[in-house]
Amino acid sequence: MTVFHFFNCAILTFGPHAVYYSATPLSEYDTLGTSVKAALVYLGTALVKLVCLATFLNVSENDSFDPYQELLKALIGFIDVAGIYFALTQLTYRNISQNHKFQAVGLGWAFADSVLHRLAPLWVGARGLEFTWDYILQGLEANANLVLSISLAALGSLMWLRKNKPKTLIPIIYVCALIVATMPSITSYLRRGMGWHFPKVVGFELFTSLVMAFISWQLFSACQRPSV
Amino acid sequence: MKKEIKNLTCERGPYSTKVGRSSEVYAGGGHLSSTARRAAKAASRFNFHVLIIHFILIKIPFHSHPFSSHIFKRHFLPQSEAPDLASMAPRKPREPQVFDSFYPVLALVFILVACVELCDAATVVDVYRLIQYDISGVPFGSRAATLNHHASSLHFPTGADLSRTVLIIPLCELNMTFLQECISQKKRLGGLLVLLPRILGSESLKNDDIKCPNGEGVIKGLSVELERLLVHSTIPYPVYFASEGEDIDAVLADVKNNDATGQLATATTGGYKLVVSAAEPRKLVSSTITNIQGWLPGLKSDGDASQLPTIAIVASYDTFGAAPDLSVGSDSNGSGIVALLEIARLFSLLYSNPKTRGRYNLLFGLTSGGPYNYNGTHKWLQSFDHRLRERIDYAICLNSIGSWDDKLWLHVSKPPENAYIKQIFEDFSNVAEDLGFKVDLKHKKINISNPRVAWEHEQFSRLRVTAATLSELSAAPELLERTGGLGDNRLFLDESKIAKSIKLVAESLARHIYRYEGKNIQVFADDSSLAINPTFIRSWLDLLSRTPRVAPFLSKDDPFITALKKELEVHTHDVSLQHEVFEGIFTFYGSTAAKLHVYQVASVTFDLLLLLVLGSYLVLLFCFLVITTRGLDDLISLFRRPPSRKVKTA
Structure with a gap:
């Protein structure tokens, strides 16, 4: 029974990544190497981030919301952006169109995040006899995270890789990227500062991820128009 | 001299058991651990994060620091060096350092193990088993200790098979005639959990905490009656006592709601599962008075x-x-x-x-x-x-x-x-x-x-x-x-x-x-x-x-x-x-106290349904992605001519 539940949650957590890879042209162009590289970059970024967190943050005993600490956490969160920047611009890949590059990077990024953050709790928790909605919600969160990662990568590729973009759109791109990058801090604020429950937070995440994905898609296609 | 040593060991031996028991005795019964567990569980998600941080903090200096790796080599690969006396002397004072650097790693392992255990159950309650004893070979009391069944309250549907069900009965709601019938007709139950009002527990509370409508006198009468009934009969299933508390009350309320729908909790419907993992009760040998x-x-x-x-x-x-x-x-x-x-x-x-x-x-x-x-x-x-x-x-x-x-x-x-x-x-x-x-x-x-x-x-x-x-x-x-x-x-x-x-x-x-x-x-x-x-x-x-x-x-x-x-x-x-x-006609059995784990379990049907929903979600996602990125025709062709895709990629 419980292994069944674990299986379900694992499908929900990791399935969309596989589906995304196989359904989009990523699989046709064999961009697995790019994703793997992005995942490795994520690993390095996560290490740096954790060291920073452990150095600058004190572990609070209670789950209270401390604005100063959260600000620091948000700043440290921007290391993610640096990681994506590195993955997008500094690494050399085989000839791959920009269009697919950001998708591959975002996918690898999100997958590594899911594996690192959710696999262990899932393995420990979801196999237990006790049933909670937590792991299903966590799977949904992973989906939202996938969408956000790809959005962030798309915005990043717009910012750093595309040269001739419409001038009017540049501030919008930056604002969007800022919003997407601060998403973890926003959810953490909602959860602890506002006392939202997990389902509500996940709902919010899903909603915003879809909105952000839509906006970045529109931005991306708007930027692509003049070049076409 | 020899006697003295013997005395010493005699005194040291029981000391440990003494400490263990005294804490148990003076802490009293109750459900001390359950709230703590819950808190720990709530924190466990956060803990993982913290753990990883700690792990990295510990790991990095240990591996990257050239000095510590040097010590590591010197002490843990001793064959590479000739163990002469001269090198032994300066080595000694460094020894604590090596162990110092290992303590965090050990601590980490312990924390990890503890964390894994903590995430186990939603509620853990201290329970006390009905006494099990023989009078000149004739068995009395509860004859089993292990419990692993779904929970039900007294409002179970009539005519239901209770052989795989644990009845949770608060003492105040206890229907003595029902219990008497159960025992006298040798009706098979999965188990019985009697919830004692808090005043009967070891925690002494004020009078306004009494939930029983009829007051303390009735509680006393009921408990005496229950005790007389249970002690003098042979019950083949486990019978446990627990004192009422927030956690178990919440479980009971849920169970009652479920029973009101007229369906007994089983593997296919979900509900609460009560688990006591205890060894087979053993006869107490060589007890003294x-x-x-x-x-x-x-x-x-x-x-x-x-x-x-x-x-x-x-x-x-x-x-x-x-x-x-x-x-x-x-x-x-x-x-x-x-x-x-x-x-x-x-x-x-x-x-x-x-x-x-x-x-x-x-x-x-x-x-x-x-x-x-x-x-x-x-x-x-x-x-x-x-x-x-x-x-x-x-x-x-x-x-x-x-x-x-x-x-x-x-x-x-x-x-x-x-x-x-x-x-x-x-x-x-x-x-x-x-x-x-x-x-x-x-x-x-x-x-x-x-x-x-x-x-x-x-x-x-x-x-x-x-x-x-x-x-x-x-x-x-x-x-x-x-x-x-x-x-x-x-x-x-x-x-x-x-x-x-x-x-x-x-x-x-x-x-x-x-x-x-x-x-x-x-x-x-x-x-x-x-x-x-x-x-x-x-x-x-x-x-x-x-x-x-x-x-x-x-x-x-x-x-x-x-x-x-x-x-x-x-x-x-x-x-x-x-x-x-202690001799005579009485024989007693151990396993008097245990921990009851209450799990909220999902049913098989729920899991199947979830799988169905997830499957369709993934299929829909697949179709959506294919349509948006490659077009509808691609999707259709994917289904119509499967080999065509292979040709394409080749």
Whole structure:
């Protein structure tokens, strides 16, 4: 029974990544190497981030919301952006169109995040006899995270890789990227500062991820128009 | 020398068990851990994050620091270096460093293991199993310990098969006839969990916490009735007691809601699963009973005090109840123990001064094995020299003297016309009159052929020692009744009554010893230095009401026995413990306490449904992505001509 539940949650957590890879042209162009590289970059970024967190943050005993600490956490969160920047611009890949590059990077990024953050709790928790909605919600969160990662990568590729973009759109791109990058801090604020429950937070995440994905898609296609 | 070493190890050995037990005993029962567990569980998600951070902090210096890796090589690959003495010397002081760098790693492993265990169950409750015992081979009590079934309440649908269901019944809602039927018809249940009101638990709470509509009196009546039923029947499934608490109440409310829908909780419908993983209960071998005695020697003008007549004050201190770990017996016979200790204290004050030292020896005896026909008293008396036994003028046994109304009973087995009995009774009733209540005499003949010994004094009488039992009970209790079980709680005890009983006994003893018979002299007047000390009584009652003391489960040097001994040592002389093997027709089984894990489980149907939903979600996602990125035609072609895709990629 419980292994069944674990299986379900694992499908929900990791399935969309596989589906995304196989359904989009990523699989046709064999961009697995790019994703793997992005995942490795994520690993390095996560290490740096954790060291920073452990150095600058004190572990609070209670789950209270401390604005100063959260600000620091948000700043440290921007290391993610640096990681994506590195993955997008500094690494050399085989000839791959920009269009697919950001998708591959975002996918690898999100997958590594899911594996690192959710696999262990899932393995420990979801196999237990006790049933909670937590792991299903966590799977949904992973989906939202996938969408956000790809959005962030798309915005990043717009910012750093595309040269001739419409001038009017540049501030919008930056604002969007800022919003997407601060998403973890926003959810953490909602959860602890506002006392939202997990389902509500996940709902919010899903909603915003879809909105952000839509906006970045529109931005991306708007930027692509003049070049076409 | 050898003996000394042996003694040392003997003392060290039980020390560890002592510590373990004492924490268990004095912490009391209740459900201490459940809330802590829950908090830990809530924090566990966060913990993972923290853990990883710690892990990295520990790992990085350990691997990257050239010095530490150097130490590592030097100490853990010792073969690479010649182990000569010269290199040994400087190496020594560095050794702690190596271990220091390992401590965090070890700690990490422990934390990880602890975390894995913590995430286990939603609620963990301390539960106490119904006692399991044999009387000359005939089984009684709960015969199983392992529990792994779905929960249901008393509102289960009629005609349902309960053989794989644990019934959770709060004591207040207990339907005694239903339970009686269940047991008498040998109906098969998965298990039974009785929730005791908090006041019966070891935590003493205020009266307004009583949830039972009918008040505490009903609780006591119900618990006594339940105990009588359960203790005297054989139940093939596990029966557990737990005290009510927020967690278990929430579970029960949910279970009731589910039962109201008319469907029993099973694997296909989900619900709550109760799990107690316990080993097969084992017979207790070589259990001992311990009697404690102390003397207050009287004053004799010439020589030996042992020639003086002796008065014995006796109380049995152990209990028996439906759940051994909940049998604290505040009244039976906690009140007797307290009275005995207080009398010992009062007379020790008198006997410490040669002017007020009486011409009687006082013998104080705390006996064990009370519920089992006063087995311990019997052994204690047997161990006496017969001359000593003959010099016992009379013995006063104290039994349940803490919650009477207006009358105490003096139970004797010699006819009331007997001169000694007459004198004792006169002493008692005179003092009682002065104190404003009544003592009545009750005579019950001993049937030598009957093994049942209902009163402690009967053991004395069988050996032709004059004895009487002071008790609030008007009639002799049956075997294993009124032995300090579930309903016998501190709440039902009246300290002032105990004080009165103590005064009665002490005053009548004093009148007998100092020959004040018939005179109205108060030796232990309320405001004198010999007044009864209410604080002493209260603190001992509090301790006794927290300490389960079923004799077979008490070890030889249980902290409780040590505490009794120490207290007697303060007031009396020549305190000694007498250890006897607990033998006879009774056999007891272990596994008296366990942890109940309550899991909220999902049903198989739910899991299947979830799989279906997830599957369709992924398929939809796939279609959506294909359509948006490659177009509808691609999707259709994907299904129409599967090989075409291969050709394309090639």
